[in-house]
Amino acid sequence: MPFALAHRTSVSPTITRRDAIKVAIAAPFAVKPASASLVDERQAQRCFERISDSLVSLSFNDDALVKRSGFVWYVDANDCWIATSSSGASKGTLKSLSTIAFANGGSAVMDSTCEYVSDANAGVAFVRVPIGLLKMRDAGKPRAAAIGTSGDAVVGRACFACACGPDGEPSLASGIVSGLNRKIPVVGGLMMKGLIQTDATVSESSSGGALCDGEGRVIGLCVVPGSQGREPNGVNFAVPIDTVRFVAERL
Template identity: 30%
Template sequence: MNRRYAIIAAAFAALLLVVTAVKVQHAPWTTPSARAVEQRGPLSEAERATIDIFERVSPSVVQVAVRSAATPVMGEEGQGGASGTGFVWDRDGHLVTNNHVVANGGEIAVRFASGEVARVDLIGTAPNYDLAVLRIRSVRELPPQVALGSSTDLKVGQSAFAIGNPFGLDQSMTSGIISALKRRLPTHGGREIANVIQTDAAINPGNSGGPLLDSAGRLIGVTTAIISPSGSNAGIGFAVPVDVVNRIVPELIRNGRVPTPGIGIVAASEDVSTRLGVQGVIVVRTAPGSPAEQAGIRGVNLSTGTVGDIITAVEGKPVRRLSDLTDALEQAGAGKTVRLTVKRDSDTRDINVGIIDIERS
């Protein structure tokens, strides 16, 4: 009897194994074939527009690599090299990038989106604007020049797109908005760039010198700096406005440098003006033989510590800080004459002062 039960139990167990195997074989999670691809609808209008911007502009964006004498590999960061971004400016082979990308000297090469590498020459630099111009030595066929926009009619909130090589990852595109306008950015030249564009489009090390574009794919700025405690993107990036770029780059192509317009004064810092409750530029002293001295502008009386002249306007436009004055002088240009409004004690008068290139005076 026990043997009979054992045979029945063994037969039942075998049947159970067969049934279980069949169920497992047909279970949905064991299907060996690939899943069917779900068809998507058409791309949205915004997506198509962004794709179009990248496809049109990215071929004109290059990776810039600089090798110093001590660097064994071109652009190997951390070993004396530097890398950044640049873009095609014209059909003559000129490229625009940041001055700080190429400032340390050395051999420079660029890599195009196609992968082609070309040697370039440094044509000119403008440290006061953090801009530099390169020229390709030889290349078979150039990508198109990036279309120019304007920075005068930009609005906070409009779309902005950056293409560059963050951390050496070439042909990277980021997007965001224009977060603020009319920022002021100190440069390595010791001055300030006026009307700088602030954007939250991700900008990281390696993006420097790349194009900032509007929704039409036009150049509206050249990315130049970020504010970040960690050194990576924190949503605050800056770009030199294209109207400044379009004024400076042709000068660099012609002469290799741009004049530094000035009138020959040393001005007090904004902190001093703020503490004294003064709105305008306090003249500390004038350079001997300078246009300011010749015009009779007076600096601080060092023996008594009393304030001398305060420049409050240029051509009737208010001057509240030094960058307002330098911006007005740069727009007028060296060799021109401007009308300054100067306050001395309780008297205010207008005087004409010539502008010179202070680096060559």
């Protein structure tokens, strides 16, 4: 079709001021055409299926409403080791840890046979729970998370923050790696450095959860800055899993 003819046959309808107001009011409620999702649903589902049974929710004696997330780091015939965050805006500390609830239905009540170790500078902590304390119902033995490497993290790559919500149920928030080698202040006046930045939501209850790649491999441990009542704002952080591994070997 010739250019001139195309423009001559295109007639714009007359829109009155009243019509324009109606359109503006109705716009937020209009059904938009379907478009391609920015999230790869298959990646998200695969990631969640692989990591969800390894997630845990930690509760504290000094505040029943305070919860933190973690994930199963290692399991042998005697003990279950759980990785979590030593930082965050939580009133609770690992010393006041009372119970651990596994996302797949198990639980454990802490006692003197348990052990915790932490590195406040790295923002990483581990909890050792004797297998005999675990009440796993029909869930069987806890399943250790698949540990990847943060060396593969590049800006723009998809990632998923996987943790337990305030109700203890596993959840997934999608995003991308939006920065590397970031630093944030944490409770106690310390500064954590070398962090992965992501726009995947990380709340206080999901602090200590797993930042995963599309295959469900853990590439980071989610942490929050040390400001009370912080709301996730699209700039969130995780300790690189290679740092977590280094802390585990040193502790």
